[in-house]
Each structure stands twice: as structure tokens, then as C-alpha cells.
Amino acid sequence: MKIITKTADLDAFCKECATQEYVTVDTEFLRERTYYSKLCLIQMAYKGQGNENAVLIDPLSNGLSLDPLYTLFKNESVVKVFHAARQDLEIFFVDKGVIPSPLFDTQVAAMVCGYGEQVGYETLVRKIANEGLDKSSRFTDWSTRPLSDKQKTYAIGDVTHLRVIYEHLKASLDKSNRAAWVDEELGILTNPGTYIVEPDAAWKRVKTRNGSGKMLAYVRELARFRENYAQAKNIPRNRVYKDDALLELAATKPSGMDQLKKSRLLLRDARGGSIADGILKAVKAASQVKPEDFPKAPVQRVKKQGTDGLADLLRVLLKASAEEAGVATKLICNTADLDAIASGERDLPAFSGWRKKVFGENALQLCDGKIALSANKDSVKIVKI
Numbered sequence: 001m002k003i004i005t006k007t008a009d010l011d012a013f014c015k016e017c018a019t020q021e022y023v024t025v026d027t028e029f030l031r032e033r034t035y036y037s038k039l040c041l042i043q044m045a046y047k048g049q050g051n052e053n054a055v056l057i058d059p060l061s062n063g064l065s066l067d068p069l070y071t072l073f074k075n076e077s078v079v080k081v082f083h084a085a086r087q088d089l090e091i092f093f094v095d096k097g098v099i100p101s102p103l104f105d106t107q108v109a110a111m112v113c114g115y116g117e118q119v120g121y122e123t124l125v126r127k128i129a130n131e132g133l134d135k136s137s138r139f140t141d142w143s144t145r146p147l148s149d150k151q152k153t154y155a156i157g158d159v160t161h162l163r164v165i166y167e168h169l170k171a172s173l174d175k176s177n178r179a180a181w182v183d184e185e186l187g188i189l190t191n192p193g194t195y196i197v198e199p200d201a202a203w204k205r206v207k208t209r210n211g212s213g214k215m216l217a218y219v220r221e222l223a224r225f226r227e228n229y230a231q232a233k234n235i236p237r238n239r240v241y242k243d244d245a246l247l248e249l250a251a252t253k254p255s256g257m258d259q260l261k262k263s264r265l266l267l268r269d270a271r272g273g274s275i276a277d278g279i280l281k282a283v284k285a286a287s288q289v290k291p292e293d294f295p296k297a298p299v300q301r302v303k304k305q306g307t308d309g310l311a312d313l314l315r316v317l318l319k320a321s322a323e324e325a326g327v328a329t330k331l332i333c334n335t336a337d338l339d340a341i342a343s344g345e346r347d348l349p350a351f352s353g354w355r356k357k358v359f360g361e362n363a364l365q366l367c368d369g370k371i372a373l374s375a376n377k378d379s380v381k382i383v384k385i
Helices: 007-017 067-073 086-096 106-112 121-127 149-176 179-185 199-205 213-233 243-252 273-287 308-325 335-342 353-367
Strands: 002-004 022-030 038-045 054-057 079-082 103-105 371-375 380-384
Touching (some): 002 007, 054 149, 103 106, 103 179, 121 149, 149 179, 213 243, 308 353, 308 371, 353 371
Antiparallel strands (some): 038 054, 371 380
């Protein structure tokens, strides 16, 4: 099993990959103690059998530059194949601002091909490659060196079996003319905005029952400081203070160190030093926000009375449509969107692109009373009225 620790060797391998139709990629990383993921291992392979044409790349090696890899990621003639790519892509984007292109995500493709919702890699290996995986090394410490043989075997399997899975799913998509469906779904993954966390918007992820503008002003300032501090120190935001402590601070509004130390929920490290100073400054800044500048709580969807029956019918239609198309229901429409459709909303993903043809058009006709649903033992059928 080849392990790359030198830039020259990585450059040579990436040049080999540049002559291929596709490469499979995976990573191992740690994030429990840091804000940003710590990249510990990169696995790559191109067409071949077993461990042939597959390598492990050790980014922790002294002097190893990943520039040849990023050059390959920008090569538009080679498809980069991942499974559940979001966290992998975030690592590369944060490190170098690069998103591999063109991209293929086998988890997304599997949902389009009828393998269920957010299907795991192990399931696809079993169903498509007819192989088993030993997942016991999944949660090991990937930053330790040397890597054990068991870790190496586990890691390399994440890209060797992926070749078989990719080729199978690609053939299925080509046969059903659904490759464009996958490309449409990859829009979020290939959007740089997906991986940028703006401290100014950090308050939106904090769940609070008090939606008053004044309260949200304190939540915003405290969340902004926490995000900036966590990014600067590269520690998890919960290591600064947790959401419940943030909400306590937003409610008590401490103006001095004595009041701050009375907090029940703050971690010990946050009761003094730079974190405590930052908290007090955030509270002061929030107290000076003018009412016209208060943040506004996200608009909540209001479910109209009397639409439960229609929503239930839409759920039946969705399930029938998904089964007929061989696509995971979650990929077409979620429960909240079904309730919104029943309540009259139309600016939704279900009414654009491939979803409109599979489900959206019939959903509109059902809402307008132009079709009905008929059930028998085996299926649900659409009946025109």
C-alpha cells in the first residue's frame, strides 16, 4: 500500500490522475477539539482493481505541499468522485479556496437512483460492490503516526470500492438520462457560500423562544463575539460558551465582572480573561443598538387551518411519485414543504427543475381539485377529474 509523504511523489501521482476519466477521493480528519477540521489523511484512486492505482497521502508529513492535488482539483477533464462530500469539500475550501470540479457525489447519485435517503457508503459497498467493510477503525485517532495496518486497510477501502460504485451509478444515470438531476443537486455543494461562516450571521443558528428585537440584539452580539473568538483560536464554539449560556447572558445582560461571575452556565474559562472581556463588550454593544437596527427573527411558516387533509394527500402523492420515479422522497420534497404547498405556497423547489415533472405538476393539480388519488393493494394511481 503506497503512502505519499513527498511533494514530488504527489505531483507524479496527480499527473497520472490527470490522464484518467475520474479519480475517487476521501479524507480522514479530526474536529472534536478545533473549529476547523484537522486534515489527517487523503485517500485517492483511479480506475483499477483492488489496491491498484490507489494511494494514501499523508498531509501531516513535513514539507509535503498539496499544490499538485489542488491543480488536479481544478482540472475540468477529470471527474472528482466523493461520497457525502460536504465535509471533505469544506476542508479543501478552507485550506486553499478550492472546490473540486467537476464533482460527483455518490450519496446524491444514489438517492436519484433509488437507494434511499442519505444512503451510507457501507450500504452501497454491500449492494453494488458486493463487498463488506470493517468499520472498526472509523473513529480512531487519525493524527497518530505511524498508522496501523488496520487503519490503512480501512482508509484505502473508502476509495477503491468507490470506483465500482461510481461506475455503476454513472451507468444507471446515463441509462435513465438523469445525470442532470444530480448536477442540479450538487449546486449547494459547489457553492463557496456553503463553506463560509459569517460571524455576523452566527446568531441565526441559536434557537431562542424570545423573538423580540431587543433580545435578539444581545444574542447577535454575543454570537458574533463567540464565532470570531472560536475562529481566531481555532476551538469549537461550544468551548467558548454553549448556546444555553449565551441565552442566559442575553437575558441577564451583565455589565461588570461581578455580575458575569454569577452566571450559572458559563464555563470556568469564560468567567475571566479575554472571553469575559469579550462578553462584556458584546453586551455593551447590544445595549447601544437602536430599535430600528434590531435583528428580525426569521419569518415562520404559518400553517393554514383546514389544510391537514390536503397535506396528507400530498404525502401519499409524494410517496407514489417517488416510488414510480425510483427516487428518495426526501430528495423531492420535505414534510415542511408539503405543509407549505397545502397552505398555498408556490415558490418552492418542488415546482422547478426535475422535481416539477416528477411531483410538482401533479401536486398543483391535486391542490386545484383536477386529479384524485385511487388506491389498491399494490399502488396508488392518479385519476383525472
